[in-house]
Amino acid sequence: MNTKAYYLPLQMKKLRLRELGNYGILPKLPAVGGNEGVGQVVAVGSSVTGVKPGDWVIPANAGLGTWRTEAVFSKESLIRVPNDIPLQSAATLGVNPCTAYRMLMDFEQLRPGDSVIQNASNSGVGQAVIQIAAALGLRTINVVRDRPDIQKLTDRLKKMGAEHVITEEELRKHEMKNFFKDVPRPRLALNCVGGKSSTELLRHLAPGGTMVTYGGMAKQPVIASVSLFIFKDVxxxxxxLSQWKKDHSPEQFQGLILTLCDLIRQGQLMAPICSELPLQDYQRALETAMQPFVSSKQILTMG
Ligand SMILES: NC(=O)c1ccc[n+]([C@@H]2O[C@H](COP(=O)([O-])OP(=O)(O)OC[C@H]3O[C@@H](n4cnc5c(N)ncnc54)[C@H](OP(=O)(O)O)[C@@H]3O)[C@@H](O)[C@H]2O)c1
Known part of the structure; x- marks a missing residue:
């Protein structure tokens, strides 16, 4: 049974050109881009239940192709989201906050006061990690790349709930030993980068701790020293997330979405910093998204 959906804002994920060819799912070409976004249902087939015109919907899985004004989809390919949350939150809810939440919950049993370390902390996922961790009472050590306006970024991440913001260079310094006199060594590290950055995260992990890799922005392998395995049992x-969804039911995904919506309503989870552009400016949005140090999601809007 088909549902016709009119997509309002379409969130543009970075088109990771360098990753084409090695991502876990590749669309059959020609294809419509866009994995994220929120749309409004304008009509449903006569036997469709559970969604009605006016409802907000997001893609149930990656690869739906959200860069379009309207489309006809099966009910199973969409998930209903409450429409009492901000539109930008709905448009950016289905991938990054879900990833952040699952990584914080599924790998280590963390208790309030425990710390978590992550790199690319200003990424969409990173910003969600900061906020969800703060809501759970976890302390975050947030590694970012240095930039001319580092203080501005630090202030922004701290306002979201980041306890510490440090640069990749600072993380490599000997003084980090003193840092961990006041802050518990993290039992969980979240790696979005790979290469040297991930080696540094691992160096600071508590014995027996876990590093979860979910992105490879540096396009370099994760290298861990033998001693880390033998003497620290990391x-x-x-x-x-696509695999998590395969391993769980649509109801469990819906439950995850509703948990995140509660955090949004309580003011504990905001959308990442966003810049809105009309759909016809997609090329400008794409170019901006590919620049380093942007820290802002490019959102395509229409209607
Ligand atoms: N495994 C999953 O289920 C899953 C789910 C969601 C996202 N992801 C992946 O997670 C990554 C981030 O996604 P996002 O949407 O959160 O990204 P995003 O908001 O576009 O942010 C990208 C981040 O990567 C950093 N970065 C880029 N190149 C880098 C490099 N060479 N070294 C260090 N940092 C670098 C950027 O830092 P600057 O600000 O310094 O440029 C920025 O913090 C992507 O690879 C995405 O595919 C995976």
């Missing part, structure tokens, strides 16, 4: 794991 665990290296990976996370992919």
């Amino acid at each position: 665990k290296l794991r990976g996370f992919w």
